[in-house]
Amino acid sequence: xxxxxxxxxxxxxEEEPVHLPCNHSTISGTDYIxxxxxxxxxxxxxxxxxxxxxxxxxxxxxxxxEDRKSSTLILHRATLRDAAVYxxxxxxxxxxxTFGSGTQLTVLP
Amino acid sequence: xxxxxxxxxxLIKTRGQQVTLRCSSQSGHNTVSWYQQALGQGxxxxxxxxxxxxxGRGNFPPRFSGLQFPNYSSELNVNAxxxxxxxxxxxxxxxxxxxxxxxxYFGPGTRLTVL
Numbered sequence: 001x002x003x004x005x006x007x008x009x010x011x012x013x014e015e016e017p018v019h020l021p022c023n024h025s026t027i028s029g030t031d032y033i034x035x036x037x038x039x040x041x042x043x044x045x046x047x048x049x050x051x052x053x054x055x056x057x058x059x060x061x062x063x064x065x066e067d068r069k070s071s072t073l074i075l076h077r078a079t080l081r082d083a084a085v086y087x088x089x090x091x092x093x094x095x096x097x098t099f100g101s102g103t104q105l106t107v108l109p
Numbered sequence: 110x111x112x113x114x115x116x117x118x119x120l121i122k123t124r125g126q127q128v129t130l131r132c133s134s135q136s137g138h139n140t141v142s143w144y145q146q147a148l149g150q151g152x153x154x155x156x157x158x159x160x161x162x163x164x165g166r167g168n169f170p171p172r173f174s175g176l177q178f179p180n181y182s183s184e185l186n187v188n189a190x191x192x193x194x195x196x197x198x199x200x201x202x203x204x205x206x207x208x209x210x211x212x213x214y215f216g217p218g219t220r221l222t223v224l
Contacts, residue, residue, distance in 0.1 A: 043113075043199050043215030044152065087151060095165040095205070096142055097213060099151030 004088045009104040012078045020073040022088030031092035033071050037084040083107045113202050113216035121222045122190050130185045130219045134202030141183040144199040152199055195223045
């Protein structure tokens with residue numbers, strides 16, 4: 001599975017929305033976009049995934065561009081507990097997740 | 110339901126030794142994947158087991174081997190440890206039925222230090 005491109009780090013203020021971008025210019029029609037996050041000293045945890053349409057769950061929203069070459073993970077109100085490394089993963093036919101370096105999100109009080 | 114558990118939490122070994130790491134998958138999950146995460150990097154896929162058979166392998170040498178048991182728990186064995194094997198080892202379980210793109214549930218990891 002191809003590698004995605006994310007900024008190395010981002011900062012946000014507590015209680016404000018956060019938009020985490022991801023580029024996946026080589027995505028194929030059957031590849032899903034998955035987001036996982038890894039809090040300090042923990043294993044990664046699933047956040048959200050989608051194919052073409054925007055998706056919402058209790059943790060976040062995922063906005064996928066019309067050409068599917070990019071997407072944005074939206075945390076509607078960042079809390080200190082949301083400080084983590086966020087991984088955007090383009091997942092197609094491989095059985096495993098292929099992680100990049102992710103975006104380190106810092107939430108400022 | 111219980112989540113994915115791993116043991117031990119931390120481990121220190123010396124170069125050349127052998128190590129066994131253990132993982133209990135989430136209840137009902139029949140697939141276990143192992144990942145290695147070096148400091149400051151994303152996890153790298155080692156291999157996956159589905160119903161006790163190896164179901165895919167990443168770019169790791171044969172001294173990394175594994176087992177899955179009838180209760181779907183799993184072991185990762187590493188022989189002839191090298192300094193570069195120092196990392197966080199993560200286990201993830203899923204109910205894939207051998208399919209791709211299915212949500213994976215990660216354990217907290219085992220921190221291995223090789224001196």
